Amino acid sequence: MTPYRQPGVVLADRHFTVPLDHDRPGGETIELFAREVVASDQTGAELPWLVYLEGGPGCAARRFVGGQAWLGRAVRDYRVLLLDQRGTGRSTPAGRQTLPLRGGPQEQADYLTRFRADSIVRDCELIRPQVTGGAPWTVLGQSFGGFCATHYLSTVPDGLDTVLVTGGLPSLDAHxxxxxxxxxxxxxxxxxxxxxxxxxxxxxxxxxxxxxxxxxxxxxxxxxxxxxxxxxxxxxxxxxxxxxxxxxxxxxxxxxxxxxxxxxxxxxxxxxxxxxxxxxxxxxxxxxxxxxxxxxxxxxxxxxxxxxxxxxxxxxxxxxxxxxxxxxxxxxxxxxxxxxxxxxxxxxxxxxxxQRTDFTPLYAPERLAANEVPVAAAIYHDDMYVDTAHSLHTARTIRGLRTWVTDEYEHDGVRASGEHVVNRLLALVRDEI
Structure with a gap:
């Protein structure tokens, strides 16, 4: 990794190899790309890690310049990993130009069944030891990234120190x-x-x-x-x-x-x-x-x-x-x-x-009801993208989750608010308010 600089931060490009199908770890692999970000004055500090999961599905991690939006607040406390989820950005791409390499439509559809939240979380768990040395990390999930974070809590909560969700608490059972x-x-x-x-x-x-x-x-x-x-x-x-x-x-x-x-x-x-x-x-x-x-x-x-x-x-x-x-x-x-x-x-x-009928459930309500990971979620009171009533019902299911319901922002509040949304969520999980 060769570090490079932007205003107030130092960045490094990181590459990981993961199985296409985590149930076949010795089979075909794909590549993941992530960008590590640390504050310029903390490059040598021992900091906990925060991994950012972008909304979507299918959206690469946002390309910030310096400490834009929430990133400036996050790097005061964390080393941040901006992950291009599988199939997006500089990770092995999946689109009209590349999917024909898989074969015809049926082969392409079979391939893409491995690009939902369950595979993304397993990617995170595979790369986490390489990034943190094995320590649990904080997940910040925006929109679909919050869906992934909820699956994370349902399946491998031991990998999580804290979870912050913005506009992304999914229904646990809605079709x-x-x-x-x-x-x-x-x-x-x-x-x-x-x-x-x-x-x-x-x-x-x-x-x-x-x-x-x-x-x-x-x-x-x-x-x-x-x-x-x-x-x-x-x-x-x-x-x-x-x-x-x-x-x-x-x-x-x-x-x-x-x-x-x-x-x-x-x-x-x-x-x-x-x-x-x-x-x-x-x-x-x-x-x-x-x-x-x-x-x-x-x-x-x-x-x-x-x-x-x-x-x-x-x-x-x-x-x-x-x-x-x-x-x-x-x-x-x-x-x-x-x-x-x-x-x-x-x-x-x-x-x-x-028309697919073999997708598996993504969430485990019983496990979420026994959750011990600190979780805070920003719920936008009339969010176009994610139903507020669904989110509130899920919030009541996840043990210990603290909510901030607000009409100050729309679905993009984590970006539009500067540091405000992330600052509020951190204060909630730290019991500062």
Missing amino acids: ADDVYRAAYPRIERKVAAHYARYPQDVERARRIAVHLVEHDGVTLSGGYRLTVEAFQSLGILLGTGDGSHRLHYLLENAFVRTPQGTALSDAFQEDVQAALSYAARPLYAVLHEAIYTQDARPTGWAAERVRAEFPQFDAEKTLASDAPLLFTGESVHPWAFDCDPALRPLRETAELLA
Whole structure:
């Protein structure tokens, strides 16, 4: 490892080899990448370790510059390991370019069953002795990283000193149908709040939707096919602290006049493609519903099926009335694999995963009820991404867990708050408040 510097911190790149299938330790291996971070004035200090598990699934650890966001607070007390979970970032990648090396769609789907929280936790346990010398470490889990942390507590709590969760306490037993049945009303509330803040966006959104319907979708300059359903999925922005403002600025720049008539502007097309493409995180789309599977029932495109129970999200019906167009939120639908060039080659693979019936349970409520690891969780009171009621029920199951329920932040509070969220969670697990 050759250390290098950024403002206030010293970093080192670390590489690990782990089994693809932990039940076959002598079989095929994959590589993991992680970035070690320590404060510049503590490079020689004996510090405990904190491993950060990013949200997702399928998202690499965030690339900070210096002590941005929560990292500046964490390095005052810890050496931090920013882990690119398997299949992401600089770890052995999994996407449209690499998955054909596995074979056809069935082989690809079989391969990807080993990329859920259970495998990620076993990766952590395998590399932990190499990092800490065997000492337990602290886990900071954001969103899906909190799902992984909950699985960690369910399976190998001896590897944990402390657990901090932000916006990521999962339901312990809900099927994906239950997750989305709870999600659509939350999404509708977020959209209503956005239109209350920016009433001019009601007409802007309808105008864009009408244009897309009249043109049977528009192929953007980067190859993404923007249908009205894909346009509605921009509502995923509304789950973040500044997302409503970002959506507003995106909508106001939608149209230009051309010699051929009104068209979607290049700037709008570029911004939409950047917001909707899964090129940088294909596993987010392919594995999204698989993170909720707890039994033999297939997910079967739960978000798409459950959406039919909420006809107010039907764009065609909305445009035939005077109702505002509703955006959708954090959900993945089969049409995304037709719209997104990064996903098109994975359409059949995703279908096979959606019908899979052999996923194993991820959580052990009985073991969580006997938990002895200090745990604190930030629960955002109307989180678009993770249902608050589900999180509170899980919080009551995990023995000793302390919660901080807040409406100060949205789902990205750990990043948006600077040091505040992590500082509050550390104070809770240390009984300072």
